[in-house]
Amino acid sequence: MIRIEQVSKTFGQGKNSVVALAPLDQFIGEGEFIAIVGPSGCGKSTLLRIVAGLETATEGRITLGTSQLKRPVGFVFQDAVLLPWKTVAGNIRFPLDTSGVPRKVGDRKVEELVELVGLQGFENALPKQLSGGMKQRTAIARALADDPAILLMDEPFSAVDLMTREGLNDELLRIWQATGKTILLVTHSVEEAAYLGTKVMVMSARPGRLRKTYDVALPSPRTEETKTSADYLDLVGELKHMMRDADR
Amino acid sequence: MFLRSLLGLAGFVALWGAAVPVFNIPSYLLPGPIEVFDRICFLFERAELAGHIQVTVLEIFWGFLLGTFTGIVSAIVFARIPVLLRIFTPLILLLQTVPKIAIAPLLLLWLGLGLAPKVVLVAIVSYFPVMTAMLSGLRYIDKSFTDLAGVLRLTPWQRFWHVELPSALPGLFAGATVASTLAMTAAVIGELMGANKGMGFMLATGQENADTATVIGMVILLAFLGWAFFSMLEYLRKRMEDRFS
Numbered sequence: 001m002i003r004i005e006q007v008s009k010t011f012g013q014g015k016n017s018v019v020a021l022a023p024l025d026q027f028i029g030e031g032e033f034i035a036i037v038g039p040s041g042c043g044k045s046t047l048l049r050i051v052a053g054l055e056t057a058t059e060g061r062i063t064l065g066t067s068q069l070k071r072p073v074g075f076v077f078q079d080a081v082l083l084p085w086k087t088v089a090g091n092i093r094f095p096l097d098t099s100g101v102p103r104k105v106g107d108r109k110v111e112e113l114v115e116l117v118g119l120q121g122f123e124n125a126l127p128k129q130l131s132g133g134m135k136q137r138t139a140i141a142r143a144l145a146d147d148p149a150i151l152l153m154d155e156p157f158s159a160v161d162l163m164t165r166e167g168l169n170d171e172l173l174r175i176w177q178a179t180g181k182t183i184l185l186v187t188h189s190v191e192e193a194a195y196l197g198t199k200v201m202v203m204s205a206r207p208g209r210l211r212k213t214y215d216v217a218l219p220s221p222r223t224e225e226t227k228t229s230a231d232y233l234d235l236v237g238e239l240k241h242m243m244r245d246a247d248r
Numbered sequence: 249m250f251l252r253s254l255l256g257l258a259g260f261v262a263l264w265g266a267a268v269p270v271f272n273i274p275s276y277l278l279p280g281p282i283e284v285f286d287r288i289c290f291l292f293e294r295a296e297l298a299g300h301i302q303v304t305v306l307e308i309f310w311g312f313l314l315g316t317f318t319g320i321v322s323a324i325v326f327a328r329i330p331v332l333l334r335i336f337t338p339l340i341l342l343l344q345t346v347p348k349i350a351i352a353p354l355l356l357l358w359l360g361l362g363l364a365p366k367v368v369l370v371a372i373v374s375y376f377p378v379m380t381a382m383l384s385g386l387r388y389i390d391k392s393f394t395d396l397a398g399v400l401r402l403t404p405w406q407r408f409w410h411v412e413l414p415s416a417l418p419g420l421f422a423g424a425t426v427a428s429t430l431a432m433t434a435a436v437i438g439e440l441m442g443a444n445k446g447m448g449f450m451l452a453t454g455q456e457n458a459d460t461a462t463v464i465g466m467v468i469l470l471a472f473l474g475w476a477f478f479s480m481l482e483y484l485r486k487r488m489e490d491r492f493s
């Protein structure tokens with residue numbers, strides 16, 4: 001559960017200050033999958049960073065309902081942020097190694113995750129030897145490593161080709177269904193948002209603010225058929241319309 | 249790779265050996281490689297050259313260790329407490345800009361002719377490149393790594409050991425490599441100015457006696473020493489990199 005109450009963020013002071021986020025309210029229930037869309041610079045990353053505790057809100061309050069107090073969220077950054085001196089396996093197991101998980105347990109977990117994101121054979125590769133999409137998949141595996149109840153993803157698939165991307169979307173849905181994680185995912189694609197989300201938050205820029213939160217009433221589980229259903233296409237159309245509107 | 253560099257070395261020695269008789273160069277100007285080699289062997293047998301090498305190696309070893317250690321530790325402290333950096337910068341810069349040759353006599357006056365003044369001199373010259381490299385490595389950490397550390401709620405110690413230190417490592421080793429050449433120079437300068445042991449002392453004696461073969465022999469041995477020093481740093485760097493992968 002995540003409760004966002006009147007959260008706003010202003011960077012800088014006085015004349016040079018930038019309102020990145022106007023006061024925003026949103027309640028996110030346990031196990032919801034929230035997709036966030038909006039034009040560049042509307043404060044999507046800022047919102048995620050505040051939820052993660054990387055940025056403090058200028059005003060307002062965030063309440064995280066999770067028992068994982070030490071490490072409440074997993075985060076997939078907009079640009080993978082892999083440690084360049086660590087291998088794929090080393091990066092994936094980093095959260096485990098820094099929370100005292102025994103090596104043996106970690107090894108097994110890493111093996112599982114590598115398979116999950118389809119990086120078999122690249123366990124010992126260094127980040128500089130990976131493509132953008134492979135880096136991103138490594139980052140996703142790392143975020144899943146210590147099984148956080150809340151998963152924050154900032155455009156996790158932006159560097160992945162369409163085919164892989166659709167595969168990863170389905171994989172993500174599967175993980176979500178299997179684990180009941182609460183997921184916040186930022187994307188530039190309204191199609192992706194409608195396909196993945198139980199709710200879609202549409203934001204607009206200057207100042208960054210929440211325009212509207214859509215409830216997605218598509219049946220679960222989502223499949224290829226979902227993408228051709230009238231409800232889905234209607235929602236995509238409406239989201240696009242809202243986005244264009246929001247841009248103005 | 250190793251073989252090819254050995255080939256280059258052999259070529260150079262052959263050229264040197266050929267040039268001496270061909271151009272009729274007198275031996276007091278440039279003795280041939282065989283003569284130099286003989287001289288080195290002679291010095292090992294009769295003049296305790298091994299002991300002299302040991303003295304120089306010890307000076308470099310302890311001085312480099314001391315300088316590197318204080319450099320790393322003070323960089324960590326400076327990165328944590330920037331006020332200290334501002335307080336100490338003028339002093340460190342002063343110590344760095346003054347020609348080391350000018351400090352050497354002072355150290356000899358204070359600490360005598362033994363190991364101590366050379367160790368201190370080596371430490372002083374090693375300190376600066378290591379400290380600055382480590383400091384900039386620690387200060388200009390990729391901001392996204394800080395975010396990662398924040399999300400994972402790393403403790404300050406974990407942050408240092410798993411993120412800051414490995415990001416600073418390449419710079420640190422570049423600094424240490426610079427320091428290693430300075431360290432060798434400083435040890436020899438210290439010995440040239442006042443010593444009764446060491447390779448610099450042998451150099452000085454060779455010069456006084458117009459003994460060109462000894463001087464060249466020492467230069468060659470110092471080159472080998474520098475090469476060994478460099479290889480050791482490279483080895484250490486690889487080990488550290490493996491440690492963090």
Ligand SMILES: Nc1ncnc2c1ncn2[C@@H]1O[C@H](COP(=O)(O)OP(=O)(O)OP(=O)(O)O)[C@@H](O)[C@H]1O
Nearest residue numbers: 011018019020039040041042043044045046047208
């Ligand atoms: N550390 C910062 N200092 C000053 N301004 C910032 C900072 N971080 C973000 N901003 C500003 O806040 C606004 C929102 O930025 P944010 O990164 O949240 O946008 P975004 O919606 O994620 O954009 P994109 O889709 O391009 O990633 C922007 O105008 C940006 O310039």
Ligand SMILES: [Mg+2]
Nearest residue numbers: 044045078154
């Ligand atoms: Mg962003």
